[in-house]
Amino acid sequence: MTGIQGGSPTLEMVAALAGVSRATVSRVVNNSPKVSPRVIDTVNDAITALNYVPNRAARSLASRRTRTIALVMPESTARLFSDPFLASVTQGIALHLADTEYTLTMLIASDATPEKTQRYLLGGNVDGALVVSHHSGDHSLGEVSRTLPVVFGGRPLVEGTAATYFVDVDNYAGARAATEHLIGQGFRHHGTIAGPQDMPPGLDRLTGWRDALEAHGLEHSFIEAGDFTPDSGAAAMTRMLDRGIPLDALFVANDQMAAGVYSVLNERGLSIPGDIAVVGFDDNFFGATATPPLTTVRQPSNQLGAKMADVLVRVIEGRDVARVTMLPTELVVRGSTAV
Amino acid sequence: MTGIQGGSPTLEMVAALAGVSRATVSRVVNNSPKVSPRVIDTVNDAITALNYVPNRAARSLASRRTRTIALVMPESTARLFSDPFLASVTQGIALHLADTEYTLTMLIASDATPEKTQRYLLGGNVDGALVVSHHSGDHSLGEVSRTLPVVFGGRPLVEGTAATYFVDVDNYAGARAATEHLIGQGFRHHGTIAGPQDMPPGLDRLTGWRDALEAHGLEHSFIEAGDFTPDSGAAAMTRMLDRGIPLDALFVANDQMAAGVYSVLNERGLSIPGDIAVVGFDDNFFGATATPPLTTVRQPSNQLGAKMADVLVRVIEGRDVARVTMLPTELVVRGSTAV
DNA sequence: GTGAAAGCGCTAACAC
DNA sequence: GTGTTAGCGCTTTCAC
Numbered sequence: 046m047t048g049i050q051g052g053s054p055t056l057e058m059v060a061a062l063a064g065v066s067r068a069t070v071s072r073v074v075n076n077s078p079k080v081s082p083r084v085i086d087t088v089n090d091a092i093t094a095l096n097y098v099p100n101r102a103a104r105s106l107a108s109r110r111t112r113t114i115a116l117v118m119p120e121s122t123a124r125l126f127s128d129p130f131l132a133s134v135t136q137g138i139a140l141h142l143a144d145t146e147y148t149l150t151m152l153i154a155s156d157a158t159p160e161k162t163q164r165y166l167l168g169g170n171v172d173g174a175l176v177v178s179h180h181s182g183d184h185s186l187g188e189v190s191r192t193l194p195v196v197f198g199g200r201p202l203v204e205g206t207a208a209t210y211f212v213d214v215d216n217y218a219g220a221r222a223a224t225e226h227l228i229g230q231g232f233r234h235h236g237t238i239a240g241p242q243d244m245p246p247g248l249d250r251l252t253g254w255r256d257a258l259e260a261h262g263l264e265h266s267f268i269e270a271g272d273f274t275p276d277s278g279a280a281a282m283t284r285m286l287d288r289g290i291p292l293d294a295l296f297v298a299n300d301q302m303a304a305g306v307y308s309v310l311n312e313r314g315l316s317i318p319g320d321i322a323v324v325g326f327d328d329n330f331f332g333a334t335a336t337p338p339l340t341t342v343r344q345p346s347n348q349l350g351a352k353m354a355d356v357l358v359r360v361i362e363g364r365d366v367a368r369v370t371m372l373p374t375e376l377v378v379r380g381s382t383a384v
Numbered sequence: 385m386t387g388i389q390g391g392s393p394t395l396e397m398v399a400a401l402a403g404v405s406r407a408t409v410s411r412v413v414n415n416s417p418k419v420s421p422r423v424i425d426t427v428n429d430a431i432t433a434l435n436y437v438p439n440r441a442a443r444s445l446a447s448r449r450t451r452t453i454a455l456v457m458p459e460s461t462a463r464l465f466s467d468p469f470l471a472s473v474t475q476g477i478a479l480h481l482a483d484t485e486y487t488l489t490m491l492i493a494s495d496a497t498p499e500k501t502q503r504y505l506l507g508g509n510v511d512g513a514l515v516v517s518h519h520s521g522d523h524s525l526g527e528v529s530r531t532l533p534v535v536f537g538g539r540p541l542v543e544g545t546a547a548t549y550f551v552d553v554d555n556y557a558g559a560r561a562a563t564e565h566l567i568g569q570g571f572r573h574h575g576t577i578a579g580p581q582d583m584p585p586g587l588d589r590l591t592g593w594r595d596a597l598e599a600h601g602l603e604h605s606f607i608e609a610g611d612f613t614p615d616s617g618a619a620a621m622t623r624m625l626d627r628g629i630p631l632d633a634l635f636v637a638n639d640q641m642a643a644g645v646y647s648v649l650n651e652r653g654l655s656i657p658g659d660i661a662v663v664g665f666d667d668n669f670f671g672a673t674a675t676p677p678l679t680t681v682r683q684p685s686n687q688l689g690a691k692m693a694d695v696l697v698r699v700i701e702g703r704d705v706a707r708v709t710m711l712p713t714e715l716v717v718r719g720s721t722a723v
Numbered sequence: 724g725t726g727a728a729a730g731c732g733c734t735a736a737c738a739c
Numbered sequence: 740g741t742g743t744t745a746g747c748g749c750t751t752t753c754a755c
Contacts, residue, residue, distance in 0.1 A: 053508045055748060066726045071750060079724055098507030102444035103748035106731045111441065113489075120482070123475060129669075132471035136462060143459070143492040150452075150489045153482040168437030169392045275673060304673040311675055330468075330669060334614060334643040336650055394732060405742045410734060418740055442732030445747045 054095040063091035137350025212370035219342040219374030220253025232294035236267035240298035278302025282309040300325040337380030393434040402430035476689025551709035558681040558713030559592025571633035575606035579637035617641025621648040639664040676719030
């Protein structure tokens with residue numbers, strides 16, 4: 046492979062080689078319908094011959110479209126990037142966008158200077174933004190969404206304000222299904238390690254658990270909360286055991302906390318599911334390899350990313366889209382809830 | 385917060401408000417040293433008043449610098465993005481770049497049409513590229529590196545050709561240290577589950593293991609290889625046990641395979657480290673939460689990303705940098721190798 | 724269907 | 740130190 050040299054060929058060079066005007070080359074490059082087939086071929090040959098690549102900057106400047114989408118992640122969230130869920134969402138976004146004409150740029154929103162991000166987004170540098178965040182109630186970005194197409198991943202904590210787009214996993218239904226499963230297995234003494242109650246997923250999963258139990262007339266007051274980390278799960282489990290509550294089934298709001306739960310249960314010599322059945326939420330690496338394998342609720346994280354990207358592109362291009370998209374979860378039954 | 389309206393203010397408007405020429409505003413924006421302090425203030429006031437943000441496209445077009453860095457990831461690699469190592473490297477890159485004037489754009493290199501990526505990179509759309517890949521012998525990008533600053537993460541399989549930059553983790557030293565630890569604990573019958581031998585990390589870790597044993601006059605021929613997945617680890621462990629080799633220490637080339645090893649050992653009723661001590665490589669989520677916790681070699685994945693970004697920026701800016709940067713690993717001793 | 728011409732918003736000589 | 744003047748490579752009316 047050769048032919049790619051220092052100074053990239055310009056549209057003008059293509060025009061010269063093809064014997065047409067720059068305008069025509071531009072039309073061909075942009076798939077304008079009003080160019081004769083013969084000319085299209087000629088131009089394309091010239092493009093191939095020169096290995097021409099349109100210059101993004103010039104294009105954006107002239108067209109006032111950047112064909113760039115920002116993936117905005119609060120700094121605090123970025124620091125948790127090793128969270129497989131986030132990584133997977135990002136992957137879904139990147140892979141989906143790879144098939145479009147849009148380019149993805151990652152923007153870490155400094156928690157200290159949110160205006161910087163806001164200005165960047167509003168400065169005409171991107172055509173739209175995708176926001177993924179752990180504490181989803183980001184106000185400054187709500188502002189932005191009045192001017193720029195923005196799609197949020199995960200339901201914002203404070204709703205109703207701006208008419209924003211978001212796509213979310215159905216946390217409530219997932220938690221409810223998990224709990225129904227536990228009930229179906231015959232367990233009657235339920236507890237839960239909930240997530241942070243200032244985050245929608247934490248909230249919704251707890252509500253799902255509670256509603257399922259309530260529907261069956263079962264006790265639903267044995268609750269401890271963690272912050273989604275393994276350590277917090279271990280701590281919550283310890284507190285719960287120390288309360289001396291008789292328990293045979295536990296719904297843990299995510300797999301990472303379930304990991305903490307496993308270690309405490311192991312230490313105390315309690316068997317899973319013999320003494321206590323456990324179900325998690327996420328379906329990450331831990332769940333599949335744990336002993337016993339963890340029954341959990343799988344989130345379509347990849348799909349979540351892809352859908353976010355899809356929605357944003359539609360919004361940018363003026364097609365109509367639902368403001369809310371809910372993605373279904375899937376219960377993955379494994380050994381930790383066997384009877 | 386208001387004041388940000390539809391049509392972004394231009395440099396010209398700032399100039400008008402500040403009562404200076406556009407050139408002067410440009411100088412201020414670009415921190416040119418030759419502007420009087422008074423004028424700088426005036427201009428900055430105008431910038432603030434108008435909430436001016438420079439237009440990237442116009443800037444790139446005029447300056448022939450994009451201030452954009454591409455993170456190139458082969459499609460096959462991107463599909464493994466949930467690999468915590470990759471995610472962490474990406475995070476390191478993103479966080480480092482967040483403090484610079486550079487923007488990160490994610491480029492998924494389609495395995496089917498590598499020329500597309502190549503053309504994009506060479507089309508003047510980015511100032512440099514960062515390549516992270518699992519099968520690091522990517523030729524097409526070697527080509528690119530002759531024209532565009534490129535930094536590779538992980539040593540390329542085929543070396544010597546182009547004078548490229550890369551930063552890598554010292555896999556050899558890490559493996560060797562892990563094995564020395566095993567030897568120090570008194571184990572004498574060693575085996576290893578190696579990684580793929582067509583990947584530098586797989587190769588180097590095996591060599592490190594072998595050299596350590598050889599230095600101590602110990603047997604080093606009990607080798608099975610996997611492909612870095614848990615399943616392949618389990619399969620390799622099974623083969624090794626079925627060979628009936630007496631073994632009391634096992635070096636596994638990564639933590640994911642160690643997860644597979646754990647499950648096989650559990651099934652067979654063999655205790656860790658009672659019957660067989662195990663050490664892994666990576667230090668991901670599994671290792672810390674496994675029972676017993678896994679002794680492993682921690683890779684500075686975050687730092688790897690940050691360093692890659694740092695090297696690239698230096699190269700772009702014409703400062704001089706070493707072509708090769710090796711990052712040290714750290715042995716994390718946990719229960720799986722206790723005596 | 725195709726071409727001519729006028730910018731898009733900025734930087735970078737070059738003068739002063 | 741500061742202003743003037745050309746473009747950077749492309750899209751987009753507007754004629755024809």
